[in-house]
């Protein structure tokens with residue numbers, strides 16, 4: 332709390348610094364079937380920032396085909412009123428990149444909330460720490476707010492960058508290793524025997540991906556939309572580094588009792604282990620039965636001792652379904668989805684609530700978008716959120732920053748824990764407990780999408 336307040340203070344006090352850049356935003360799309368020069372230079376700058384290979388023109392074209400399906404908008408920061416030294420990249424190459432696409436976030440109760448997904452953030456090493464990220468983020472969040480988008484989201488390369496802009500960790504994912512030597516036994520075998528699992532060509536996963544993901548996304552609290560490249564990377568048909576099919580990716584589909592595909596797993600042999608290890612590339616399941624059946628299938632792979640997965644849910648039914656719980660090892664758990672509330676009343680009203688009640692909170696936001704005093708009244712699980720005057724006439728029970736509210740939003744952490752961490756202040760006794768009772772989620776949020 333103190334830190335958030337001091338951030339707010341330091342933002343206001345920041346001395347003006349020279350900013351010899353111009354920000355330009357443009358759609359990432361083909362024109363007359365070709366990659367425009369501006370988009371091509373932007374793609375090269377992104378690859379530089381993430382230490383990737385320089386994309387060939389063919390590869391760049393495939394990227395853009397995906398990105399235009401997402402209606403992705405790119406921003407570049409360009410040096411103005413100058414020329415580049417001889418031999419260096421010209422001023423047509425952006426010194427910083429940033430992009431967004433807009434999809435939806437499952438906030439419970441069947442609601443898919445519009446969300447502004449930020450990605451491809453890079454700053455050229457020779458221009459870092461001069462305020463380029465701050466400038467791009469500030470202008471983009473303001474435009475997303477003005478466009479009526481209630482929440483922004485990203486997945487972060489480093490955990491220390493985005494809190495200052497109001498983002499908070501909203502979901503986690505675990506790296507797991509499941510020992511399947513001799514097969515996987517389940518406490519209730521029938522739970523893993525629903526529907527049918529059969530091997531398929533990975534190209535089939537590429538083709539059914541969007542349909543299967545839509546089913547999973549609609550039912551999975553915390554799920555965020557996937558960009559078009561996902562159907563390629565999930566099926567081993569390409570990624571931002573290459574569009575060459577990965578030859579050792581295998582696939583199995585799950586069919587429900589009506590024969591409809593409602594899940595799949597893609598997997599490949601792991602390269603970094605002496606054990607007979609298989610690594611899950613992607614696993615989607617629209618029902619608990621499909622999920623366990625796909626794991627039972629993985630357990631039946633002969634010659635394999637260990638299955639690894641880097642996107643397992645933090646609360647994983649598999650762990651509790653297995654006869655030998657100790658054969659499930661969670662090797663690490665990290666933040667995955669970061670959210671940033673832009674419109675507090677809209678975001679809080681969209682959420683699903685399990686209990687009724689009322690409370691009033693104060694939210695601080697260094698960028699101003701989400702700040703204010705808000706009264707939350709939940710009746711029959713639906714919230715009405717009212718902005719209150721900030722003239723001292725309305726008492727509030729809790730004070731927090733927008734980063735904290737964004738972490739509380741889907742239940743990644745409780746108010747009690749953030750209070751114990753010194754990050755929220757209880758202004759009226761009992762409000763921390765009241766907040767947790769009101770915001771308790773019926774399940775643990777899980778996001779299956781890295782972007």
Ligand SMILES: CC(=O)SCCNC(=O)CCNC(=O)[C@H](O)C(C)(C)COP(=O)(O)OP(=O)(O)OC[C@H]1O[C@@H](n2cnc3c(N)ncnc32)[C@H](O)[C@@H]1OP(=O)(O)O
Pocket residue numbers: 380381449450451452453454455458459460461462463464465466485486487488489491492495
């Ligand atoms: C959503 C995504 O795309 S995640 C991928 C992010 N990109 C990368 O990791 C690629 C490599 N890194 C970079 O390109 C750059 O270093 C960036 C984008 C992380 C930062 O860009 P910069 O232009 O240097 O940041 P900028 O000068 O605007 O700094 C803004 C603030 O963030 C802080 N900051 C910037 N980078 C970091 C970092 N890696 N760790 C901690 N703090 C950081 C700065 O100190 C500054 O703080 P202040 O304004 O509170 O004083």
